[in-house]
Amino acid sequence: MTQAAQQAAIPDEQAEIDAGAGPDPNYNFAYLDEQTKRMIRRAMLKAVAIPGYQVPFASREMPMPYGWGTGGVQVTASIIGPDDVLKVIDQGADDTTNAVSIRQFFERTTDVETTTRTEDASIIQTRHRIPEKALSEDQILVYQVPIPEPLRFLEPRESETRKMHALGEYGLMHVKLYEDIATHGHIATTYAYPVKVNGHYIMDPSPTPKFDNPKMHRMPALQLFGAGREKRIYAIPPHTAVYSLDFEDHPFDVQQWEQPCEICGATDTFLDEVVTDDRGGRMFVCSDTDHCTRDQEAAE
Amino acid sequence: MSSTEEILDQPLLRVTNLTKSYGGNAACRDVSFDLWPGEILAVVGESGSGKTTLLKCISAQLACDDGRIEYLMRDGILRDIHGLSEAERRFLMRTDWGFVHQNPRDGLRMRVSAGANIAERMIAVGGRNYGKIRGTAEDWMDQVELDPGRVDHQPGTFSGGMQQRLQIARNLVTHPRLVFMDEPTGGLDVSVQARLLDLLRSLVNKMQLSAVLVTHDLAVARLLSHRIMVMQGGEVIETGLTDQVLDDPQHPYSQMLVSSILPV
Numbered sequence: 081m082t083q084a085a086q087q088a089a090i091p092d093e094q095a096e097i098d099a100g101a102g103p104d105p106n107y108n109f110a111y112l113d114e115q116t117k118r119m120i121r122r123a124m125l126k127a128v129a130i131p132g133y134q135v136p137f138a139s140r141e142m143p144m145p146y147g148w149g150t151g152g153v154q155v156t157a158s159i160i161g162p163d164d165v166l167k168v169i170d171q172g173a174d175d176t177t178n179a180v181s182i183r184q185f186f187e188r189t190t191d192v193e194t195t196t197r198t199e200d201a202s203i204i205q206t207r208h209r210i211p212e213k214a215l216s217e218d219q220i221l222v223y224q225v226p227i228p229e230p231l232r233f234l235e236p237r238e239s240e241t242r243k244m245h246a247l248g249e250y251g252l253m254h255v256k257l258y259e260d261i262a263t264h265g266h267i268a269t270t271y272a273y274p275v276k277v278n279g280h281y282i283m284d285p286s287p288t289p290k291f292d293n294p295k296m297h298r299m300p301a302l303q304l305f306g307a308g309r310e311k312r313i314y315a316i317p318p319h320t321a322v323y324s325l326d327f328e329d330h331p332f333d334v335q336q337w338e339q340p341c342e343i344c345g346a347t348d349t350f351l352d353e354v355v356t357d358d359r360g361g362r363m364f365v366c367s368d369t370d371h372c373t374r375d376q377e378a379a380e
Numbered sequence: 381m382s383s384t385e386e387i388l389d390q391p392l393l394r395v396t397n398l399t400k401s402y403g404g405n406a407a408c409r410d411v412s413f414d415l416w417p418g419e420i421l422a423v424v425g426e427s428g429s430g431k432t433t434l435l436k437c438i439s440a441q442l443a444c445d446d447g448r449i450e451y452l453m454r455d456g457i458l459r460d461i462h463g464l465s466e467a468e469r470r471f472l473m474r475t476d477w478g479f480v481h482q483n484p485r486d487g488l489r490m491r492v493s494a495g496a497n498i499a500e501r502m503i504a505v506g507g508r509n510y511g512k513i514r515g516t517a518e519d520w521m522d523q524v525e526l527d528p529g530r531v532d533h534q535p536g537t538f539s540g541g542m543q544q545r546l547q548i549a550r551n552l553v554t555h556p557r558l559v560f561m562d563e564p565t566g567g568l569d570v571s572v573q574a575r576l577l578d579l580l581r582s583l584v585n586k587m588q589l590s591a592v593l594v595t596h597d598l599a600v601a602r603l604l605s606h607r608i609m610v611m612q613g614g615e616v617i618e619t620g621l622t623d624q625v626l627d628d629p630q631h632p633y634s635q636m637l638v639s640s641i642l643p644v
Contacts, residue, residue, distance in 0.1 A: 234489075234491075243466075247466070247467045247470060249470065249504070251474075251500060251501075251503040251504035252500070254503040254508070255489075255492060255496050255499060255500050255503060256492075258495070258496050258499050258503070258510065258513065258514075259492045259493060259496045261510055262493055262495055262496065262514070262531075262532050263493075263532065327508055327509060327510040328508050328509045328510075329509055329510050329511050330510050
């Protein structure tokens with residue numbers, strides 16, 4: 081083939097994939113090779129057996145930069161099958177860069193059906209939100225985690241934090257909450273709010289807003305957490321107790337807003353503040369776009 | 381009190397033939413002593429005489445090569461601390477023991493406020509009421525002569541002497557029975573040293589603390605300790621009541637040490 085012919089062949093191939101003629105034959109199903117998937121599944125089984133415990137795994141290079149959800153992508157790639165329906169959200173939205181690129185990645189490497197409807201999905205990969213709609217037992221929620229170690233900023237030594245997890249020495253976590261109250265008058269941690277899973281391990285629920293913490297408690301769906309750069313996987317099995325740390329006289333509390341969502345009018349959802357102009361104009365809208373759109377449709 | 385008498389017939393800490401060497405160099409050789417409840421023992425000697433190694437071994441931070449270190453647990457039984465599990469040892473370290481480092485930066489968390497530093501041990505033993513924890517922290521700031529109004533300030537904004545007092549408060553808040561002190565007044569200027577010593581003496585009296593105090597400063601030993609142990613080259617060369625040893629040293633090295641104090 082001449083060079084010109086080679087170049088001409090590439091668009092054709094791309095067009096074929098775009099036309100839905102099956103997954104890209106140049107990749108193994110779901111990108112990872114089967115041995116890698118087995119390795120990740122073993123780590124996940126261990127993580128499910130010890131809720132909240134961070135299991136080290138041999139994280140692979142993925143065709144996207146660290147911080148784009150390489151951990152979550154590896155977890156999803158290891159559990160996804162041809163019959164699965166995938167939903168990917170980024171801060172609750174189905175149509176933002178991270179969500180779109182990861183959804184396209186799986187469309188191309190697995191050819192599975194994708195959706196934006198929460199209840200239709202069997203696997204939901206998320207960056208920092210839990211969908212507003214309650215999840216069911218046949219769904220799996222996959223989190224992309226940047227820093228899995230909740231004690232990291234208080235105790236930089238990994239050897240020491242592991243020992244603290246093993247011996248359940250979690251006083252330091254409350255020292256952080258103490259410091260919050262001392263500085264701000266209330267527990268000012270609003271995301272990555274530490275939780276105690278199944279009465280033992282303290283876990284960082286990835287940078288989800290604390291608004292979502294109560295949803296983790298006894299959730300019917302399996303929750304898997306993947307941190308690609310930090311090479312850790314952890315999990316919350318279905319119906320596991322998840323308790324957000326607090327003080328007796330400063331109980332755990334979620335964020336509240338004074339106004340409803342300006343698009344759908346919901347009052348019970350997590351709202352994003354959107355700047356609308358350069359003169360201080362702003363509006364509050366649901367961060368979960370699927371929930372918001374459907375609330376609107378129902379109203380009409 | 382009969383319970384006090386019962387406890388008093390056993391030492392709080394019993395060290396028997398402790399030996400620790402680094403490669404071929406013996407840092408501590410055959411060190412034995414008993415520490416009784418309410419007693420302050422000073423370990424003096426020049427740099428490199430094995431004082432700090434001894435302190436690290438008896439506070440279970442360093443494994444010793446030979447010998448036994450037994451501690452009278454709260455249940456009244458003497459137990460070998462190197463036979464305890466790591467979890468038990470760490471629990472002891474946070475509750476029943478205190479460790480005052482020479483450099484307060486080693487013993488403090490510099491990135492959280494003074495109050496949080498004092499709060500840490502209370503939280504570690506299960507304190508979960510913010511108001512009470514903060515109240516106790518302010519109370520302890522007051523006891524170590526720090527302004528309780530500075531409870532939310534970072535230790536980095538405190539002077540060296542204040543940091544040292546904060547470290548002491550942080551250690552004493554859980555009412556430990558035994559405190560290890562490694563040159564607690566080292567690196568402080570003389571007037572601050574005097575105030576700190578005065579404070580330590582009154583706290584030790586009030587709380588009936590036992591302490592092992594490592595120092596090269598004989599004046600500190602004289603002021604704080606009941607008994608003194610002079611070390612040289614890893615061995616204990618003389619031991620006795622503080623006043624006795626300092627006023628009438630028997631060993632040539634102790635005599636030299638005592639005579640080398642600069643008169644003002």
